[in-house]
Amino acid sequence: MWFRRDLRLADNAALYYALKSGQPVLPIFIFDRNILDDLKNKNDRRVSFIHQTLISLQDQLIKMNSSLEIFYATPIEAFQQLLKKYSIQKVFTNQDYEQYAIDRDALISDYLKENGVGLHTYKDQVIFEKLEVTKDDGLPYTVFTPYSKRWKAVLTDFHLQSYPTEKCFSNFYKQIQNPIPPLEIMGFIDDKYIFPSANINDAIIKKYTEQRNFPAINGTTQLGIHLRFGTISIRALARHVRLINETYFNELIWRDFYHMILWNFPQVRQGNAFRKEYDLIEWRNNENEFEKWCEGKTGYPIVDAGMRELNATGFMHNRVRMIVASFLTKHLLIDWRWGENYFAEKLLDYDYAANNGGWQWAAGSGCDAAPYFRVFNPTLQTEKFDKDLKYVRKWIPELDSFDYPQPIVVHEDARKRCLETYGKVLKKIS
Secondary structure, eight states, X not given: OEESSOOOSSSOHHHHHHHHTOSOBOOEEEEEHHHHTTOSOTTOHHHHHHHHXXXXXXXXXXXXXXXXXXXEEOHXXXXXXXXXXXXXXXXXXXXXXXXXXXXXXXXXXXXXXXXXXXXXXXXXXXSSOTTSSBOTTSOBOOSHHHHHXXXXXXXXXXXXXXXXXXXXXXXXXXXXXXXXXOGGGGTOOOOOOXXXXXXXXXXXXXXXXXXXXXXXXXXXXXXXXXXXXXXSOHHHHHHHHTTXXXXXXXXXXXXXXXXXXXXXXXXXXXXXXXXXXXXGOOOOOOHHHHHHXXXXXXXXXXXXXXXXXXXXXXXXXXXXXXXXHHIIIIISOOOHHHHXXXXXXXXXXXXXXXXXXXXXXXXXXXXXXXXXXXXXXXHHHHHHHOTTXXXXXXXXXXXXXXXXXXXXXXXXXXXXXXXXXXXXXXXXXX
């Protein structure tokens, strides 16, 4: 069983089918050097989260007289070592929809096949995948609202059922405990950060509709990191919240929607705009202004507060994510991919599908995007969602002093420039 974005023993599709096979199941995890060696920040807390989670998994496995086998290697190197050490018949793992994962799995599948071993993949991180929810003509949806209606129409209790892995735990391969390599060996720092728990907070979910847009309120579940690394089951979460709050339930459908888009439209996986005409926009890409945006020094308090929260914690409130993304792409006319990459470096809950979908939505280039002429006014957004400046003042203590910078652009001027720049390209095409 190759664990990846599914770091739990309970309700795990691939693990269930592996254990159910009746053969001894060796659980493995690969700290993938292809990914880790590219990470710039050696105090990347996502690596710490994985490490902490593996320690917890190991504790559970030890009680069953089993153990994780952990590698710090490329996947191909790991499987070369595994095939030398064990007699392996099948490899079970859960499906991943990102371009790197698709290429990696194709490579590993070919290698295993050459050695008489099958690779078996299962749907686990979404409720519906690929072309399971389509239009009447069998084609994928590109607009969320009709997709969500069909999604709900197709959904049955069966789709939210748990996989009862615990019934087969006796089938884990019995061996003495293997050591978990310390983060330092892989070149990372372990700062013992305490992450938000995977507990589902009903009080927050019940008030989610009214509170989710106000960043000063603790009104979101912060389960993103747990969904990203699979420490919570999407089926269990959906089953739990389905009757509590439809707005929150719809957010889970958005996850499926963006993963469906990622799978069916390869240009998105390859870093291009969903709407190809948006790749013709002449971005200004001013590096000095980008740096000020990154540091939270644009002179627009709600934008700066969001960026400082991200830099300090690895989290940013969802409403604020939309505001800062709109500001970068529309006010500063900086390519949405610059912002997408910055979020990819910083967000604890970074998920390619959702991150790309959110950035393309803000830039107007996505499948179900805000129209290009919709430019968020940061001042009005602040008045609407943080009128007492509680959120802003938390992250910008120098707000009322001369130390706080003047705005780097004037809203109305920036809006006009944005509409002209976008208009040049889009009018030509239409």
